[in-house]
Amino acid sequence: MVVVMRNDATETDILRVVRRVEDASGDAYVVRGTSRTIIGLVGDTAAFLSLPLASLPGVDHVVQVGKPYKLVARELHPALTTVQIGGAPVGRAGFAMIAGPCAVEAREQALVSARAAKEAGATLLRGGAYKPRTSPYAFQGLARDGLAILAECREETGLPIVTEVMEARDVEHVAEVADALQIGTRNMQNFALLKEVGRARRPVVLKRGLSATVEEWIMAAEHIAQQGNSDIVLCERGIRTFEPSTRNTLDLAGMVVAQQETHLPVIVDPSHATGRRDLVPAMARAALAAGADGVMVDVHPSPTEALCDGPQALTPDELIGLTAELAALARALGRPVSRPRPERAAATEDELREAALLR
Amino acid sequence: MVVVMRNDATETDILRVVRRVEDASGDAYVVRGTSRTIIGLVGDTAAFLSLPLASLPGVDHVVQVGKPYKLVARELHPALTTVQIGGAPVGRAGFAMIAGPCAVEAREQALVSARAAKEAGATLLRGGAYKPRTSPYAFQGLARDGLAILAECREETGLPIVTEVMEARDVEHVAEVADALQIGTRNMQNFALLKEVGRARRPVVLKRGLSATVEEWIMAAEHIAQQGNSDIVLCERGIRTFEPSTRNTLDLAGMVVAQQETHLPVIVDPSHATGRRDLVPAMARAALAAGADGVMVDVHPSPTEALCDGPQALTPDELIGLTAELAALARALGRPVSRPRPERAAATEDELREAALLR
Amino acid sequence: MVVVMRNDATETDILRVVRRVEDASGDAYVVRGTSRTIIGLVGDTAAFLSLPLASLPGVDHVVQVGKPYKLVARELHPALTTVQIGGAPVGRAGFAMIAGPCAVEAREQALVSARAAKEAGATLLRGGAYKPRTSPYAFQGLARDGLAILAECREETGLPIVTEVMEARDVEHVAEVADALQIGTRNMQNFALLKEVGRARRPVVLKRGLSATVEEWIMAAEHIAQQGNSDIVLCERGIRTFEPSTRNTLDLAGMVVAQQETHLPVIVDPSHATGRRDLVPAMARAALAAGADGVMVDVHPSPTEALCDGPQALTPDELIGLTAELAALARALGRPVSRPRPERAAATEDELREAALLR
């Protein structure tokens, strides 16, 4: 960190900064310029962040130089993490396809979607039982009934389940069914929820907040990791900008930056990023070509009847077409595609229960 | 709402839309243009929002014309709401000054701040016991101990307390102490929390989300109102933009729009909007001149030692100066300033307990 | 400036940076941290900006500490500038009211607007003869005919004229008529145009770019000043954000920052900032209360017939009402309102010609 002093800062002001840094076990180097003095801080950036440096008398502003994250930082942990979700790996080793309905609306709709995901070669099933909706008058999800349907989908298809949890007190019972807990974009800085999933024994899929910087997104992962859970998959899903032709603006460069900065896998959700079915295939291909560790795609047996985000859902046929296209592209890029574990494909209810107990 | 059809939409596509609208008890008027057909929907906008219109075959896009909110809409409830927080009114009738420390850090710091707020003529005390922080390494608040300190501040000064609640399961015990429950910017779409405060018997101060449109902000208030609690104060606190010289960009025009669209009081937080002490007075004056129903300002006995947001806190003397300045301005604008209830100034612990029981 | 080295930077990399800085007559102070080395640069920030520091081997990134502007910087020129536009002062000494039609559409429309501006007590007349329009199918302005009409308006009312110039080769003939040359938001970084108005003997009203940071806006003024013309009035007119309820988001805090950073007057255009007539008075009051040096407001005798930006224009009566309101507010704030020079009110064509020759 660098502390930039005002040009009317006194010697006392400068010494005060130095003392505070030294009290926090850091070293402070004073550089006296013609118009301003700057003070270089050497030590633990995270520790300096808790000092009120910017408010000290004579300080103009503080520039962060080091990174504020530790546990998830690639700089400190160069080995890349592969997260196992119910046996399906997500990581740099293979490109993961996660597919499923945005929301679980009914048993039949979910099962048809799950079968489509399976047939398309997806290794993980997504689907929301709890749905955050801007309007209180829109469909809010089936809650526990939805979880039961998801469990049935897993039994039939063998695909592990990624599903959203919206509040801290739901974590326990959602984790009983889910193979991975998804934190939605609106909850990326719901710190109570982050803490709770950090204590759960389930991998977490952490979506980037609608207007979160990459650094804030990584800091949210740090909140989770700090509780002991480092099985985190980051998911870029578009940020809010002034452009109205798409629902959000997909930030693929931000995805790559997150890969550089952390040892965590980073996937892309082209469905929520664009909100438009016609743009999903192009953005899924782009994500793969940019080096993403996977994509998460909405599918619906009948998008025109979907209760949630129908305009962005692919039909089962479109999903199968997209997966084939991505597989060919992955080959050209020298990137393997994650495959479902063969034994999993025929998992029995008993095996699943046992697996759940062992976790 | 208006449904805009694609230029290759068939007659069947058009009829399908009409039928869906009529099934939802709406009326659909078809306007056939030279290149496109549009369908005007007449009826309940909120009901139409739950239809999958945008996904129906042949539909290009859907334009929302009516407003998606009802309970908080001024159009439907023209009488303006004055929210009583522990006896202090917030509404169009008088300009409210809410002041206090960003975070409760210690008994002495909170008491000195509370006395400053009182002396400056504030009618409400703000202060955070639970603090959402981007970094897990930063001060996270004193939690229940902080609430106890806030209660002591109220006893001494008579000022009712506005304090943040960060998760649904905390609402009950925070509401035991708080006169108003604050929802922070990061939780504006934490729907579980909105639901819970909607069921609580305490007024709510709802901060605008960092990147929430005015409409989304009002919809968050609708979520609360739908649970039975309409004692909601909206608080504009700056939005995220590309401009780096201030922490956020204060959207005063958005504040006025929220006043036009709802019957709720709307206040402004110039401290969090700018993040800079030197800009707080100018933005507080601007908020008053633009017609805000109050301001909420950070104060700290020693900003240079603050554990949270020190650079934006006024000193007690600066707060007193600002309040005097605002009072003079309010007179020129023909706007009364809210005054503390005289009897409240000397409220005893017994009275407060009794008041709490009666609520 | 501070150069932050990568953690794998070599001693050679560090020395290379030091040498480049010293070659540019600067001093470089090396601070060796545990994980990274930073180098503090002391000297002329503007000179360092032209060095390719960020591209040197081993450099992670460069942090700007000093300000990149000089001629317009308040730090270097503490005396505040009052810009005289055709005899009417714009500066900290008095709050200036500039009013007029967005576009000059016809002789009668312009004259009625000009008289309204005069009657309302405005000291300057705005009006566009050249109009930048997003659509080539929209009204593009009357060009030279519009300038002639503006000159006629000045003759009748005595109000000096502020009018936009859109390209470098028009500067000369626009300057023959205009008392101040306006640079529109889309041209804030049209450097050829900035250079040309920098050489003209007319004050410049420089609007902030739609998505320009305050620093970029000030740098655009520096481009003008560098050519010898320091008679620059900065004009905040709203920035582009995600919020759709207003045309742009008025950044009043950015206006105050521009006042702190430069010695130039800064005014506000609430009409273009909001695009909504109903919000103009509240934002004009807010601008005055925040300390702006003036406002520039659209007026139209019949906004419903306006060829350009009708929804944001006040009627003559509304303008007179607003001006009275602002005058009362200014008194309460202890801020004088600029008054037209009495002799100017009856200026003859001869006097004007003479004045033009003398400039």
Place this chain on the structure above:
Amino acid sequence: MVVVMRNDATETDILRVVRRVEDASGDAYVVRGTSRTIIGLVGDTAAFLSLPLASLPGVDHVVQVGKPYKLVARELHPALTTVQIGGAPVGRAGFAMIAGPCAVEAREQALVSARAAKEAGATLLRGGAYKPRTSPYAFQGLARDGLAILAECREETGLPIVTEVMEARDVEHVAEVADALQIGTRNMQNFALLKEVGRARRPVVLKRGLSATVEEWIMAAEHIAQQGNSDIVLCERGIRTFEPSTRNTLDLAGMVVAQQETHLPVIVDPSHATGRRDLVPAMARAALAAGADGVMVDVHPSPTEALCDGPQALTPDELIGLTAELAALARALGRPVSRPRPERAAATEDELREAALLR
């Protein structure tokens, strides 16, 4: 277009709208709702845009339904345009690689870069002789000398030249050397310049404005086309958002939308979009995978010495590596890569002069 009336609009207000539309040769269909009336407009959207509908009494707001562009609209001109730049095609038929230095700094630097572009298989050479720079203290380009160097590069390599023109009065002499005229991001709405290049007999590469919506970008192309020049290549180069880790945010979905909406080729500039060399290859691959018609990449023989944008320039070796990678990816996508015309590779000065005369 749809006109939404206020809920207190009178019958007279409604009839007034209908009359204005009919006067503009349109048809107006009135749909009377329970709370509001809406009026559907059938006819020429561009014509309606010049009506002051939003300002008419009783009108709440106007919703645009049709597209405001005509000449460049794919809906009206379904055949895709391939733009020939000095013999090198840019269009859907082949993926074009445009490379070269951001700025022409010196003869040697430009020649080395041009040879690298040639060797890498690029079909077009980019390079700026006129440079728009935020700071007046930064390198501003070599102007006419730079153009002469570019001509020499073309003679040696046979690569046609794309170079920026910054003001209307430069168009003529820049067009004497340039094979394509580039309009930079800051000039996207410099309408005088758009008009001038619209009259020139050279193709135009139109960069998207820093904060331009896709629709505004297309409208800028419409301004050019309206003057008779439809040889326009659109270039996505990142938009301004709140994210600080990259210079801009690359909007690949916006690129695809521009391809859907217009018949023009759309390319991507990953160098300016990210400002970071390490992100250029990933974003170039993503652009190709998303369906872009080409990329434009900065190359510099010694990026650490570059006078402009060094941190984003590839070295010649990196460029050659990237091109090979893109060629392999293009094959997998079934997309041919544009090849230089064989005869062009060895073009003599005479041939070039002749070609110039024939154009």
